[in-house]
Amino acid sequence: MKIIVPMAGIGSRLRPHTLTIPKPLTLIAGKPIVQRLVEDIVKVVDQKVEEIAFVIGPAFPKNTEEKLMEIARDLGAVGKIFVQENPLGIAHAIHCAEESLEGPCVVAFADTLFKADFSLDEASDGVIWVKQVEDPSAYGVVKLKDGIITDFVEKPTEYISDLAIIGIYYFKNGGKLRQEIQYLLDNNITDRGEFQLTSALENMKRNGSRFVPGEVNEWMDCGNKDITVDTNGKILRFSKEAEENLISPTVVLENSEIIEPCYIGENVVLKNSKIGPNVSLGDKSVVENSHIADSMIQTNTSILNANLKDAMIGNNVYFDGKFTSVSLGDYSVLK
Template sequence: MKAIIPVAGAGAKLRPHTYTQPKALIPIAGKTILSFIVDQLHTAGINEFIFIVGYLGEKIQDYVKQTYPDLHCHFVYQNERQGTGHAIELTKNIVGDDEVFVVLGDTICDYDVKEIMDSGYSMLGVKKVDDPRSFGVAEIGDEGFITHVVEKPSIPKSNMALVGLYKIKETHFLFECLHHLFTEDIKTYGEYNLTDALDCMIKRGARFKPFKVKNWFDCGKKETLLESNATLLKKFGGKIHESVQNENSIIVPPVSIGPGCILKNAIIGPHVAVGANTTVQYSILRDSIIGSYTNLYEVVLDNSLIGSDASVKGLSRSLNIGDNTEIDFG
């Protein structure tokens, strides 16, 4: 089985961070979003990965090669973003007849990957939501199979949202339906959508079973990213690297603090993730994500997202600051 991870999106809702960093490499709970996905699939036994890259794709490629040198990886460039269906179609020659596990590049979920891989059916991950109109939606029949999927319906007939996890056994069928979308120019909201291809498969006789995820961590925008960071820190307990220099500072768990950090007269936590080689002095941080190689001095931050190589001095408020930024409120 091969894993396909589309990470070509521009991540507009996480700007300014995604001007300089792909969304998949945004840090959360001591790891990147992409590492949560790859580690989960690799632990379950998947060793071959296809990354669909585009915007800042060279950063994805460099990160994967450096972090996972032993994985068998392919990189496919989606130069024109025409939707998830278009992205998956680009992998056709690499996939061949193998089964695939497609995981959207901003999807961190809590579920049993091995159980899904071992199932004899194609399967789609779902989660009950209050307002399904912003998601792909799955309708489930009496026999437990999915009867219809539709992308962002204005009048949903189900509250089971597709979470971005797709295990597909009949890949030849998938690529036939993707080809059908292109030849008939079938688009949803101006894009060739994977959901439409899956619905085409169902109409032609493919059988999909739903599987419910225990948790679905939304990493799409600042507020939900910070909420997901807090939840994941609670779940995994956080980690303070042994090289961290702590001088007269208080740490309130759970937190994640990367290697090479210097803490001086600071209070950090709860629910704070700090990247490598960051210095925090005379500051109070809580419910925040701080990038690497950043300097914070005399600040009080709550619910803030600070990029890498940033410098912030002297303030008390909530911030959303991108990479390579210097701010002095003195």
């Protein structure tokens, strides 16, 4: 089994945080988004994952590859890095990892987290995971008949279905997907100016491939600041239910209170403060005279005299003030 993770997008909706760190490496409850994604996939596919291929952008920081290779190694897999030089669409991004498109494989987009309990349908050629949504016009959707997918439609302008594709796909034979994407590229078949995965899936279906839907219990996006903060809270609550300990024993607690669920990293100092619920606070951060709830704060950051809720603050930030719902990128200073 192989996992292919297209993650070359610039993450513009999550700026300023993605100006210095690729969105998939943003920490959610102490772990990069992409690490949580591949760990969850490894848990549910119930097969040995031998290789994880990451498709990154050309302007990603130099240490990105090292971090991604470490994530693969920790899961007992070989890591491979491919670069999508030009943003020509999802199908094109997957094709950048064409040498990994063979045999059983999972394709998963790196801004999607999920909770599910399922097994792969070995009788089908593929599984497309979906979730019912209120506004399907913003997503690729599937249409079903007798439990089989009959149509793939990218961002429909009129109602087709409310089953949105969440961005996780299983293919029994990745080589077939490679061939169909190559056909799109060779014949310059685009939709809205990009090579779309739904176009390749539709061609595979016409050529006899049988796809079934897979349903997830929870679909969590990491698109913009508010959604990402909400996802952080959900992950913390899931971890609490699983009785995971996310508070480091190295935390220095001085006249302070932690209201779980929270993630508190290593060597964090809390003075005269109340932290939680639903707060992630990264390594070597300091919080004084503050109350923080429902927020994400990355590493090496100082928070003083603050009352924060629904906040997202980056790495190496100094914040001293009375602001509440903020979004501060790395190396910001407010005092």
